[in-house]
Structures are given as C-alpha cells and as structure tokens.
Amino acid sequence: MTVTYDPVLSRVRIDADNLGSAATAVVERSPDQINWTTVRGGAEAQVNSGVLQTLDDYEFLADVPNYYRAVVAEPPEFSVGVGAGVSGTMDVPFTIPLPAGVTEGDLLVVYVASGWVTGFSATIPGYTRLPGGQLDDMFVKVASASEEDPQVSTAAEDDWPVVAQMVYLRGASLPYSSADHDNTVGITGANISYGPLTITENNQAIIYAGFKHDNVSTPVWTSVDTIPGATEIGEVKVAGTSSNVGIVWDYEFRAVAADVTEGQFVVNGATATNESGNGRVVAFPTGWDAVQVASLTPSLDGKLWLKVVARPYLNRQVTVAAVGDVQRKARTGVHQVVGRTMPIAISDVRGSREYELQLLTETPQESEDLDYLFASGEPVYLHVPADESKVLGGYFTVGDVSDAPVGRLSDKRIFTLPMVEVAPPGADVVGTTVTWQTVLDTYATWADLMAAHATWGSLLEMVAEPSEVIVQ
Known part of the structure; x- marks a missing residue:
C-alpha cells in the first residue's frame, strides 16, 4: 500500500496491490491504529486483478499521522494438506508419502527427526534443508507438476529410529522471510521449548515444530497439546530397541504481522530421561496481502x-x-x-x-x-x-x-x-473529479478520447473545470 498527499485538491491518494482475487476491499483510516474509520468510498473499494482502484481521502486528519489499511473481504487462498507419518531406521533409506491432492506450486515441507544421541543429518534429493536443528531437520520444495514420494536417507549406518512427515502449504512461498525465522531451543523439563520469532509482514504461514528423544524403548509421550491459536499438523512417534523419538508440529495463518513469543509444546505422559529435544518456528510468506497498512502525515501548511x-x-x-x-x-x-x-x-x-x-x-x-x-x-x-x-x-x-x-x-x-x-x-x-461534461468539453471524438486515455482509470484522473457546476 502507498499513500501520497496531493496539494492541488488537498487529498490523500490511496493505492494498493497484491490483493489477490478479491473483488472489493475495505479501506480505513486511524490516528492510532486502534480506532479505525472507513474512508469515504472505502466500504466496498473496487479491486481489479489484485490492484485497488485509487481511492481519495479528503477528510484526513490534518498535520498528524494518518494510518491507512486495506482489508480484503475474503481470506487468502491458503490451505494445508497433511501426509501420513512414517518411521524407519537410520541405516535404511525410506519413503515419505506426499499428502493427497498435491498440485503444482504447493510448498512442500518435510519434518524429520532421529533417536540418535550424537548428531543427525538427513538428505532428501531435490529438497532444500533449512538451517537449525539438532537431531531434527526440515526440508522444503515447491511442488512440480509430476511430484513423486521423496526418499530420505542419513549418513549413519546405525539402526536408531527415525520419524518423518510431509505437509503442503497451498498459497505459501519461498524464501522464508529472514534468517531469524528459524529458532532452536532445547527441552524444558518434559516440554519442548521454541524461541521467539520476529514477524514483520502480514499473512504469514507459521509452523511450530518440535521433537523429543529418550534413551528408553517406551513411547516418548502419550500426547502433546496444540499450540494456542494453531492447528495440529500431526504427531509421529516410534520406540526402538534402545531409544525412542517423536515429532509434533502445528501451523497457524497469521493475517496481521505480530511477533511470535517464546513458548512450549506441553508434553503429556513423557518418558523421564529427557535425553534431548528441539523446538523451532518457521514462517513462510503467502501469495498476497489480505491486510495492508501505510501511514502519512498530510499538512495543510497553516491554510x-x-x-x-x-x-x-x-x-x-x-x-x-x-x-x-x-x-x-x-x-x-x-x-x-x-x-x-x-x-x-x-x-x-x-x-x-x-x-x-x-x-x-x-x-x-x-x-x-x-x-x-x-x-x-x-x-x-x-x-x-x-x-x-x-x-x-x-x-x-x-x-x-x-x-x-x-x-x-x-x-x-x-x-x-x-x-x-x-x-x-x-x-x-x-x-469524482471528472464529469461527462469534462469529456465533451475536452475531446471532439471518441477516437481523441481513446488516444488520450487507454483505460477508464486514466480518464478518472482528469479534473473538471469549476464552471461545469452551472446547469445550462
């Protein structure tokens, strides 16, 4: 969104793009970003091909900051598909099933973790590994038109247990916003902690992910509580002969930028040894902005x-x-x-x-x-x-x-x-600043009009003469 002041007619001009397939948007003004007033003409402002038709605000608050926002009536085209969780051992490559209904352009995210205590590194051909993690890895890829189930393998030859799962984020994209969108923290008691994350952009697909491993052969937990405000993707766990491992991950669509605060996955029925674990938060941008905000301090210069x-x-x-x-x-x-x-x-x-x-x-x-x-x-x-x-x-x-x-x-x-x-x-x-009388007074023929203005938007930028108010 951009806002500019036009001193000729004393108006704030409001423009926005990347509004997706929405037909209209609500445009509002606020002095403090708490109390919002709909701009005149902004209740159903027209959106064409994701671009807001320029809206003019003549009633702005003079000489103080004015905050503007455009909010589309329909949510972004964001959805999630979850594949089946699988398990294996580190010495044998295994296949991770794609979620049902994957289509070209979906963002594929794989989360994998191991019960090995001295380190872990996995590879998935064609996928990009995100930084961070201890005994867990996260991989991403934009789906092609003919996607197949990927195979995960590790460099180790031990038979320690491994668990994995894939999800698609439809409407999300790469790259994730910045390096601090991946934070790692360890175990806090029986729970899995994750660090804070700075969110500066609207409409982020946020993934909370965590794993836990113990050197016992019993299940790593009975259940894990879902992060407040999020939706669970899945829990995948397995108990081997001498160790166990489990992963849990949730997702959230955050329409308005707000930081993620430090938190925990609350683990129920955890085994007692709490050998190791890790939590992370990753945010991916979605394809367009459902809420856009800009500010301006228009001055009347004492007039x-x-x-x-x-x-x-x-x-x-x-x-x-x-x-x-x-x-x-x-x-x-x-x-x-x-x-x-x-x-x-x-x-x-x-x-x-x-x-x-x-x-x-x-x-x-x-x-x-x-x-x-x-x-x-x-x-x-x-x-x-x-x-x-x-x-x-x-x-x-x-x-x-x-x-x-x-x-x-x-x-x-x-x-x-x-x-x-x-x-x-x-x-x-x-x-509007233009009338049909303006057009008739300015152009002799339709050909002249079309030559001067390729679009209706261009025509609407004209400013009529004051004398047009007189009715003959």
Whole structure:
C-alpha cells in the first residue's frame, strides 16, 4: 500500500496491490491504529486483478499521522494438506508419502527427526534443508507438476529410529522471510521449548515444530497439546530397541504481522530421561496481502480549505477575513398559563453551531471559482489545520451568500457566508473529479478520447473545470 498527499485538491491518494482475487476491499483510516474509520468510498473499494482502484481521502486528519489499511473481504487462498507419518531406521533409506491432492506450486515441507544421541543429518534429493536443528531437520520444495514420494536417507549406518512427515502449504512461498525465522531451543523439563520469532509482514504461514528423544524403548509421550491459536499438523512417534523419538508440529495463518513469543509444546505422559529435544518456528510468506497498512502525515501548511466531497474538483484553499460569534439557537417555547405567574417552558436540545464567516479573494479568477463552489448548493467541508483555534471547522450548509469588492475599483472581494453546522453527507456520497461534461468539453471524438486515455482509470484522473457546476 502507498499513500501520497496531493496539494492541488488537498487529498490523500490511496493505492494498493497484491490483493489477490478479491473483488472489493475495505479501506480505513486511524490516528492510532486502534480506532479505525472507513474512508469515504472505502466500504466496498473496487479491486481489479489484485490492484485497488485509487481511492481519495479528503477528510484526513490534518498535520498528524494518518494510518491507512486495506482489508480484503475474503481470506487468502491458503490451505494445508497433511501426509501420513512414517518411521524407519537410520541405516535404511525410506519413503515419505506426499499428502493427497498435491498440485503444482504447493510448498512442500518435510519434518524429520532421529533417536540418535550424537548428531543427525538427513538428505532428501531435490529438497532444500533449512538451517537449525539438532537431531531434527526440515526440508522444503515447491511442488512440480509430476511430484513423486521423496526418499530420505542419513549418513549413519546405525539402526536408531527415525520419524518423518510431509505437509503442503497451498498459497505459501519461498524464501522464508529472514534468517531469524528459524529458532532452536532445547527441552524444558518434559516440554519442548521454541524461541521467539520476529514477524514483520502480514499473512504469514507459521509452523511450530518440535521433537523429543529418550534413551528408553517406551513411547516418548502419550500426547502433546496444540499450540494456542494453531492447528495440529500431526504427531509421529516410534520406540526402538534402545531409544525412542517423536515429532509434533502445528501451523497457524497469521493475517496481521505480530511477533511470535517464546513458548512450549506441553508434553503429556513423557518418558523421564529427557535425553534431548528441539523446538523451532518457521514462517513462510503467502501469495498476497489480505491486510495492508501505510501511514502519512498530510499538512495543510497553516491554510484553510473549503471542500465539496460530492464535487471535489471545486475544492479551494481560502483566506479568512473575519469570523463572527458562534451561537447555538434555542429550541424552546415559553407558554403563559392563565392564573399563574410562572410560564411553562417546553424545550429540546439546542441546534447546531452557527456563525458568519468572511473569506477574502485576491483575483477575479479566485472570486469566480469560489462563486462556482457555492453555486453547487452542496454541503461544504471546512478543513482547518490542527492548531487552528479561531475558525470552527467541519461540515456546514451555507446560507445566502453575498460578495462585495474591498474597494470600489479593487479586484479583491469579501464573501460573507452564513455557516450552519450539519452532519456529514452519507457514506454513499463519493465524488469524482471528472464529469461527462469534462469529456465533451475536452475531446471532439471518441477516437481523441481513446488516444488520450487507454483505460477508464486514466480518464478518472482528469479534473473538471469549476464552471461545469452551472446547469445550462
């Protein structure tokens, strides 16, 4: 996502891509990333081929950080398929079955561990070994169109037990984000510990994996609790003649970037010797961003703007000449009662704030453009800088407008505006900067139009003339 400030019409322009197959997105603004407000036109912002149609925010918070996010309505195309767990011995290569339904482009992940106490190293032809691990290894590969069950082998010739399992992550990709996405920690009591992991990107497929080995011939555990917020991939365990080994791994899809904190697999019914073990966390990016965030501090440079959100091509920077007193009119009726000294008052909440605002224009062109703005008859948004304390900003309806020259022969004019505070226009009021009249006034033929604008998006970037507000 990118956000930029356009000082010509005083708007924040919002763009985003990599939004997958979503048809719409919700675009929101926040001053603190806690409280979010939907940007006008952002309730169902159009997405075409993963690209957000540029959205303009005219109601941004002036002179302070504005955070924007685009959230697609549908989740990323992410799914998981789990293959059968298998076991063998280190002296004999064995096959790891593919999960059912593997398709080209799936990310294949293999987790394998051994009951050998002095070290372990496995190989799977065509697969890439991830760094880290002690007596365990993790391998990855992007599935081809004709994938076959891989074979795992080790350099040792001992008959220590080995367990393995494969999973596919559909929608995930390589490489995993950074070197610190693989952390190794050992055994903590009977449990398997894993370290913290920094997550800086949205929409990560996170795998928590751990193994445990003891020098006894009984099962390594009875069960392992699933990591909170995750889904178990599987548990595979085997007991050999003099040792045992087990692997456990879970997965989580994390839509919004948040660090993984240090934690543990809670092991139930573990054997007592706790010879060795290892936990790791690995994160893989998914194919597109379901949530994108960007920030900007748009400045009004101490100037006031008068905006018409229904017709933003009328937006103008204005100069204040004078500000009248602010009042709230009473909604009270006083009724005299026969035979009583005191009347009865019937009252209601007071009306909105009202005041008189005078604006100064320096040139005939400025005067004409400002007159066109009021000719629209639309509610106006008076956008004031954050430190402005003398002029009341917000949405107003403007009463009967008058203007007069400062001096008899002066080009400067004073516009007097009766301002009545009103509610903002409904969320469905979304203006554009171009009208069909703009097109008719600019291009003589369709051929001229097509030559100038290859796409509708290009056409929508045009800005109409203020005079187009006049209905002939």
